[in-house]
Amino acid sequence: MTERIVGQSVRRRDLLEKVTGAATYTVDVVPSGTLHAKVVRSTHAHARITEIDRTAALQSPGVVAVITSDDLGGLFPRFGHIVPDHCILAIGKVRYYGEPVALVVAESVVAAADAAQLVDVRYEELPAVMTAAAALEPDAPLVHEEAYRASNDESFAAMAATPDDGASDISRDNVAHEVSLEWGDVDSAFAVAAAVVEDQVHYPMLYAYAMEPYNAVATFQDGHLHVVSTAQHPFMVRTDLARIFSLPLARVRVEVPYVGGGYGSKSYTKVEPLAAVGSWVTGRPVKLVLDVEESIYTTRADAADIRVRSAFDDTGCILAREFEIVLDSGAYADNSPLVLAKAVNRCFGPYRVPNLRIHGRSLYTNTSPASSYRGFGAPQGSLAGELNLDHAAQELGIGPVEIRLRNLVEPGQEILRGKRGIDADLKADLEMVADSLRRDAKSAPGYGIGVGCSASDAGAFPVSTAQVRLQTDGSVLLLSGSTEMGQGSRSALAQIAAEELGVALTDVHVAQSDTGTGPYERTTGASRTTTLVGLAVQRACADARGKIATMAAEVFGGQAADYEPAPGGVRGPDGPVVGFGEVIVRWFGANAGEVTGIGLVRRDGATQKMPPFWEVGMVGVEVGVDEETGVVEVEQLVTVADVGFAINPKAVEGQDLGAATQGLGGALYEELVYDGPQLLNPNIVEYRVPRIGDMPRKIDTMIAERHDGVGPYGAKGAGEGALNPMAAAVASAVARATGHWPTQLPLTPERVWRMLNGLPPNA
Amino acid sequence: MTGQQYGIDVTAEVNGVEVTRSVSPRHTLAQFLRDDLGLTGTKVSCELQVCGACSVLVDGAPVSACTYLAADIDGRTVETVEGLAAGGELHPLQRSFVDNFALQCGFCTPGFLMMAKSLLDRNPDPTEEEVREYLDGNICRCTGYRPIVEAVLEAAREMRQEPVND
Numbered sequence: 001m002t003e004r005i006v007g008q009s010v011r012r013r014d015l016l017e018k019v020t021g022a023a024t025y026t027v028d029v030v031p032s033g034t035l036h037a038k039v040v041r042s043t044h045a046h047a048r049i050t051e052i053d054r055t056a057a058l059q060s061p062g063v064v065a066v067i068t069s070d071d072l073g074g075l076f077p078r079f080g081h082i083v084p085d086h087c088i089l090a091i092g093k094v095r096y097y098g099e100p101v102a103l104v105v106a107e108s109v110v111a112a113a114d115a116a117q118l119v120d121v122r123y124e125e126l127p128a129v130m131t132a133a134a135a136l137e138p139d140a141p142l143v144h145e146e147a148y149r150a151s152n153d154e155s156f157a158a159m160a161a162t163p164d165d166g167a168s169d170i171s172r173d174n175v176a177h178e179v180s181l182e183w184g185d186v187d188s189a190f191a192v193a194a195a196v197v198e199d200q201v202h203y204p205m206l207y208a209y210a211m212e213p214y215n216a217v218a219t220f221q222d223g224h225l226h227v228v229s230t231a232q233h234p235f236m237v238r239t240d241l242a243r244i245f246s247l248p249l250a251r252v253r254v255e256v257p258y259v260g261g262g263y264g265s266k267s268y269t270k271v272e273p274l275a276a277v278g279s280w281v282t283g284r285p286v287k288l289v290l291d292v293e294e295s296i297y298t299t300r301a302d303a304a305d306i307r308v309r310s311a312f313d314d315t316g317c318i319l320a321r322e323f324e325i326v327l328d329s330g331a332y333a334d335n336s337p338l339v340l341a342k343a344v345n346r347c348f349g350p351y352r353v354p355n356l357r358i359h360g361r362s363l364y365t366n367t368s369p370a371s372s373y374r375g376f377g378a379p380q381g382s383l384a385g386e387l388n389l390d391h392a393a394q395e396l397g398i399g400p401v402e403i404r405l406r407n408l409v410e411p412g413q414e415i416l417r418g419k420r421g422i423d424a425d426l427k428a429d430l431e432m433v434a435d436s437l438r439r440d441a442k443s444a445p446g447y448g449i450g451v452g453c454s455a456s457d458a459g460a461f462p463v464s465t466a467q468v469r470l471q472t473d474g475s476v477l478l479l480s481g482s483t484e485m486g487q488g489s490r491s492a493l494a495q496i497a498a499e500e501l502g503v504a505l506t507d508v509h510v511a512q513s514d515t516g517t518g519p520y521e522r523t524t525g526a527s528r529t530t531t532l533v534g535l536a537v538q539r540a541c542a543d544a545r546g547k548i549a550t551m552a553a554e555v556f557g558g559q560a561a562d563y564e565p566a567p568g569g570v571r572g573p574d575g576p577v578v579g580f581g582e583v584i585v586r587w588f589g590a591n592a593g594e595v596t597g598i599g600l601v602r603r604d605g606a607t608q609k610m611p612p613f614w615e616v617g618m619v620g621v622e623v624g625v626d627e628e629t630g631v632v633e634v635e636q637l638v639t640v641a642d643v644g645f646a647i648n649p650k651a652v653e654g655q656d657l658g659a660a661t662q663g664l665g666g667a668l669y670e671e672l673v674y675d676g677p678q679l680l681n682p683n684i685v686e687y688r689v690p691r692i693g694d695m696p697r698k699i700d701t702m703i704a705e706r707h708d709g710v711g712p713y714g715a716k717g718a719g720e721g722a723l724n725p726m727a728a729a730v731a732s733a734v735a736r737a738t739g740h741w742p743t744q745l746p747l748t749p750e751r752v753w754r755m756l757n758g759l760p761p762n763a
Numbered sequence: 764m765t766g767q768q769y770g771i772d773v774t775a776e777v778n779g780v781e782v783t784r785s786v787s788p789r790h791t792l793a794q795f796l797r798d799d800l801g802l803t804g805t806k807v808s809c810e811l812q813v814c815g816a817c818s819v820l821v822d823g824a825p826v827s828a829c830t831y832l833a834a835d836i837d838g839r840t841v842e843t844v845e846g847l848a849a850g851g852e853l854h855p856l857q858r859s860f861v862d863n864f865a866l867q868c869g870f871c872t873p874g875f876l877m878m879a880k881s882l883l884d885r886n887p888d889p890t891e892e893e894v895r896e897y898l899d900g901n902i903c904r905c906t907g908y909r910p911i912v913e914a915v916l917e918a919a920r921e922m923r924q925e926p927v928n929d
Binding site for chain 1: 789797803805806807808810811814816844845847848853860862864867869871872876898901903905909910
């Protein structure tokens, strides 16, 4: 079949709403009678709460309630989708500077903010562990004295740090989670290697800076909880909220309008429980909007210290790799167990590694909680794995492209033992990058190129549902539980439905992310929507067509099999096409009714083998380094989005360039810095993200389409790929330009200048 | 609401409509637009005048509505993203932002559109370098900026009535 609508760079309808200011985001939702909340936050990294005096705050004008954990009696006072260790409001002690201690609810935003300053919290300071290294000390203070029972969800159970047999509830160390992966005989391989190259790298704490801060508005009335929030995964948030209030899932409704950027940082539960307890206490809608500083303290990315050692034969082929990974995961687990598991899976790269040994630990520290951020685990792991490969290439006298061509897996080959083989031609992708870089290479002193390859086990756990509702006028309502946070899923899913049903794109309307009225979706993350929801939409369309054929046979005679699919309807045995609407109207016997097609995706058939697909990251850069100032300029940025099939090519390029740009940010500018108990730079002045003037003059975003994904028309996910190997590519380009191998990001002018002058990376 | 007893009367022209309200002295222009007038197209992000998301035009010049006081717009004109599409017809910048995929999540977009309008009002024929320079105070976390530069240059060509090549 020739595609009509998919594969075209169609106008995204959500963009039309967004350029006029009409698009609704959570921050714009204020039900009538809404109260406003402000969080009172910890001023210590680790301290026992001895007293909370709310008298003055309660007397402040407009204040309705001041809530602490003492008021949450009868509730399950914590949340967390893997390990429910996260207190809604601190219980007994605080574990990081910025942790919510009390919630002030008032008639206006300013009234709540004024009163929050009057809540008097007394602390007794405890020794704090501010770094992963400190957390690993034998007699380190414990961030958590208790080990919490983990989720029994199939895809998280293996991630749990604690045994679910109830053997021990007492925590003995600060290890939140531990993962090992091993095959072959690593020690023997190192013993016979022609070359062994070792590196140690540090990946900084990052903040995703989604420009719409975390916010939610909750209404708890008559035993029903309705929350509108910025959550990427409304169904996961629903589960946490139902557990807190002991409500049936059906009585918790989480709705997500347009999201002002997510990048993974809005995965899982954040501010929803705070808004919900505010409404539970006051009986009125409660809105909580964080500012940027509060958002930074809510979720950051895991910092990583990684030691890597690789063994090669004399032709540059990998014999063995060994990694020791330590993540600084902050005060609460959130999604860090999964970030660690992914760092382990993704650190050694899409190469043939006959002998492998990896040990990873995620550590609790008295810093802000870490969780998902675009590509999670992959950027941290790739920095070590890819930089080490480049370092080895130099030692072996091989080019960066050549060493990868010698080691990359072939299409179909396994990267992880027993998992889906790679559904991509990585060597062909790399050649595309190399050709583009070579065309414009400066090849002068002070310039260097770097390439980076990664393949991520993406798609997450395949549970997805979709509904298409065919209307009497032939238009189509498409329902999905996935969220639109800018990535363009709403438009791409409409394209798929229009293609499948043979209707015009303008006839399809998409409604998303409402657990109360729409179908279930496990998550919107891991680049899964186009592939997995796309499959669910295809199946829903087929289901609707089948129902229409059955109804047409009942109305017009014959068998359902006599009614062939046709654009916008079915073709009967006599020839003419009967539109969906006409079949519906004739079957119901009135100008009324509709037909709903349902599509379900689980671990079965095409999506049986894990991961559902591999997400490819394939990038190249050329940098110029100013020896006097240490300033790194990116001259060329080249990416290949290997997406199998691009449903909307311009949207795919946009996602890949966006991911690459965030990767440049992590490589060159971005780093959250702790100094004592608190961050030095919890704001967008001192946490510098890429600006328009930082963008390279040459940007070449290419798309590779080989129809090799399991998704619709051979599609597979996009959106994280280009970020994953970017930091490593930049770091190795800087190494080639300067002759010095970076050990730490970001490569700020000062850090590069220090490296050029033989000084340690930090003053 | 807090501040009512200290209200300052403000009369301004917002998107061509004269409005009068009593505002508290610490009320920001962003709160005035979003909460008092229901013009929620203007978004607030960094609250430190470095992200540009809340940019609106006051007497034709760009300001950060997150920190500009509502009391200071008395007697002035304010333009927001809601005022760009005259008579329901998209402004050339809005059209070219959509056609060039110059936005994804859209949270920064109202600010970019107002800054770009301010640029083209002053300089109908900017170079690529001038576009980058003028928009350096606006952050976008989604697009990588290239499509935004292309969109502004294309809208400028259209507004000068030169042929637009897609």
